Amino acid sequence: xxxxxxxxxxxxxxxxxxxxxxxxxxxxxxxxxxxxxxxxxxxxxxxxxxxxxxxxxxxxxxxxxxxxxxxxxxxxxxxxxxxxxxxxxxxxxxxxxxxxxxxxxxxxxxxxxxxxxxxxxxxxxxxxxxxxxxxxxxxxxxxxxxxxxxxxxxxxxxxxxxxxxxxxxxxxxxxxxxxxxxxxxxxxxxxxxxxxxx
Numbered sequence: 001x002x003x004x005x006x007x008x009x010x011x012x013x014x015x016x017x018x019x020x021x022x023x024x025x026x027x028x029x030x031x032x033x034x035x036x037x038x039x040x041x042x043x044x045x046x047x048x049x050x051x052x053x054x055x056x057x058x059x060x061x062x063x064x065x066x067x068x069x070x071x072x073x074x075x076x077x078x079x080x081x082x083x084x085x086x087x088x089x090x091x092x093x094x095x096x097x098x099x100x101x102x103x104x105x106x107x108x109x110x111x112x113x114x115x116x117x118x119x120x121x122x123x124x125x126x127x128x129x130x131x132x133x134x135x136x137x138x139x140x141x142x143x144x145x146x147x148x149x150x151x152x153x154x155x156x157x158x159x160x161x162x163x164x165x166x167x168x169x170x171x172x173x174x175x176x177x178x179x180x181x182x183x184x185x186x187x188x189x190x191x192x193x194x195x196x197x198x
Contacts, residue, residue, distance in 0.1 A: 003193040004031035007083040009091035010038050014045020014187050015178060016089035016110060021052050023186030030193050034081040039093050055081060059111055060093070071096045078102075081095075087189060088147060092124065097149050105198070107147040108157065110185050112177045115143050119152030129170040131175065137164050140173065143179040144188045160184040 008017050017036060023029035034048035039060040049056045057077055064070035075098065077085075088109040090094070100107060111119055112127040114137075123131070132140045141161045146154030160180040164173060193196050 004029075004189065005034045005082045005084045006031045006074055007035040007037060007078060007081065007086045008033060008045075008049075008089050009086060009095075010036065010043055010045040010063075010089045010169065011032045011040050011092040012043055012090045014043065014047060014089065016087075016181055017045050018048050019182035020087065020089070020186055020189065021054075023190070025052075029186045029190045031085075034083050037077065037091075039091070041191060045089070048098045067096075070099050074099060075102065085148075085192065087185070089125075089185070094151070095147055100147060100149060105146065106192075108144055108148065108188065108192075109147050109152075109154075110181050111145060111152055112174065112181065113143065113144045114159075115145060115152050117158055119143075123152065126170045126174060129173040132164065132191070133168060133173065135168060139163055140177060142184050144184060149175055158184060158188050158191070 005114055008020060010017055015126060024031055033054045036045065036054050037058045038046055040060050041058045048057045059073055061067065061070045065074060084106065086103050086107040118128050118131055139161050141159040143159050144157045147158065148154040160183065162177050162180050
């Protein structure tokens with residue numbers, strides 16, 4: 001029996017998914033990735049999942065008859081794949097409250113900056129790093145937090161500090177924060193497996 005049956009939700013390149021896949025394959029994360037779900041059919045993260053023989057599904061509110069159908073389809077997919085924990089990895093849609101309620105305390109997200117000051121609706125990707133630079137911070141971080149009904153409002157679980165260099169651009173800062181994310185996210189997931197987080 002696996003210690004964690006995981007679903008990863010993504011919308012893009014899936015580099016954090018790859019870090020999770022690598023951690024599972026290397027024995028650093030005692031989990032099975034049961035499902036990768038995306039709202040974007042062209043998300044490269046789906047290609048990463050297929051290469052690792054992980055089931056994938058594309059579902060969006062626009063592909064369903066109505067909101068109830070979307071939520072029920074998502075719940076059915078999660079249940080059918082035996083998922084007991086969800087990790088958001090660049091998933092650019094708000095999670096329906098029904099999903100959050102069902103997985104309360106068992107759904108987490110990784111954010112590329114300090115929370116709550118550099119989070120909220122519309123704060124993702126290079127926007128976060130640009131805001132950090134404009135604020136003159138000497139240090140930023142990758143942040144793993146619990147998912148609640150509000151954008152980036154859940155309790156912070158762990159952070160990984162990243163220094164801001166004098167000549168940083170949003171792009172160079174993003175690259176270094178991503179390195180920190182790829183280390184931090186599998187470690188936090190393993191922390192849940194080991195019961196270090198409740």
